[in-house]
Amino acid sequence: MKAASYFFKTYKEVPREAQTPSHILMHRAGMIQKLSSGIYSYLPLALRSLKKIETIIREELDSRGCQEVLMPAVQPGELWEESGRWNYYGPELLRFKDRKNADYCLGPTHEEVITDMVRRNLTSYKQLPLNLYQIQTKFRDEIRPRFGLMRGREFIMKDAYSFDVNEDDAKKSYKIMYDAYNAVFKRCGLEFRAVDAATGAIGGDMSHEFQVLAETGEDEILSCGSCSYSANVEKAVSGKVVEKPLKSGSKDISEVHTPGMKTVEEVASFLSLDPSMLIKTLIYLVDDKPVAVLVRGNCEANESKIQAFLGANAVAPADEETVKRVTGAEVGFAGPRGLKEGIAILVDKQIYGDTGYACGANKTDYHLTGIDPENDIKADKNGDFTFALEGDPCPHCGGTLKKFRGIEVGQVFYLGTKYSSPMKCIFIDNEGKEQTAVMGCYGIGVSRTMAAAIEQNHDDMGIIWPAAIAPFEVIVIPIQGGNDLVENTAENIYSELKKSGVDVILDDRNLRAGVKFNDADLVGYPVQIICGSRLVEQGLVEIKVRKTGEKSEVKIEEAPEVIKEMLLAL
């Protein structure tokens, strides 16, 4: 490819809304254009990079027995009625009607369509296992699209779905995909972690997210320094052991007047207690039913864990009215004793490590002191309902957990029969009995992976592509246009490289050297070959490695070989 006729243009300035490195740089490098909120066009440079990511994905999946399909982006509402998600899925699902007034939606994911596709073909256990995937544009009407490709409404996703005869086999399929994803992101040249992930309303215990490590990531993960344990903070477990106190606390519960003191800090300092010696009573609506969750004053309640523990669809903090109703007091004075009948009380197990707590009295302006959780709280359940913290011991090996920020670029999920059962995706097993297929689903955000690569790999000058997913591996830059020797040398090296299969672009634009250098650094080609008259006359060209900034001079005829070797290391 020659730059003079290539459809791209670089910018010094960026639109006001671009905030993050990937958004700013992809715009400045002329890779993407916003068409509407959260909706972008991919220009040739971006598409080249996307295709490289897609190729890696295809190779890794195909070699593991997956088969590619392509499903419609527009899906009939009735399929979603069948799975039960038509009403359940929020406004993220873009719904619309056709001319006959029938319901349709733009696919945010394809469980329904794939399940329908498979059930129409599936009759015998002999057809399983099956793993189908597609690479396709998805649409989710995000509340707040932002950060360019990182959280768009329209995005490119690879989604795969596995079908197995039973749970054990489904778990094998899961493992295969887990391995495939590790291979994909490794080949993309990204630094990432596979982390334990919360499963949300699906329930169950099996899900991993693939997180590209980057400061701008929206997710927080905790990763052990000594073993392979990594988990999303929503899911991460602290290895801290809670030991019960030897003697039970005093039996004297007293009521203390705490006028207007609603926060943990206010109450703790008034009572001269450490915040950890307060019991925070939080009222949640779990699938619209109020539930009280008790955590220590210095801890944060973890809604994901509550949701997982209760197997609920939705967990949200209760509104003020509900709190008043179940506690009989203003917000800020909730406590475990004297709640309205029938409210389940969940106690975070860390609370059992001490005695002599203070808590709300369920009476406006009053708190209780001298609480011994063992004896004074009628817990329905206890468990882990708080966040693990950086510095906590690892639950597996006792090492120390360290916090990272990550960008979720993939997730693997064991589904069980959540879709296959209501949608009757069944087959006849080897005993002649009807069985329901056991499913898994596996996503990779392709466009987000490209953005994440930039978030992770850039500097002040621009993008620093991992060679495997760079739009071009090499740029040849002739400077001092009009000098035939320079131009011919550049042209020769370019053709030479192209002939041997290197992805190369020739910057034959009639521009000043500085502009070409800056553009090359901005777009982030891993290797630059600079042909200037002074060196060329000595039979030399300069090679610059984008990542390190390292420059070297090599003989013109050796340049192609040197480049090829360099690329292997990038």
Add this chain to the structure above:
RNA sequence: CGGGCUGUAGCGCAGUUGGUAGCGCGCUUGGUUCGGGACCAAGAGGCCGCCGGUUCGAAUCCGGCCAGCCCGACCA
């Protein structure tokens, strides 16, 4: 959905007490330059977000709407 902010040339912005629009980048043409975003000269490019109101006159004042961004809430 709550709070804040912004809509003026492709992009970034200025525009005073209301008088019919400007700067930088980019673009076109010519010339001089040419190893880290050159310089000179001459150009092209605007429904000032939309609708209505006030006024002799509105980018500017008033009302409504629309769009975008930031913070929060939300996010199988």
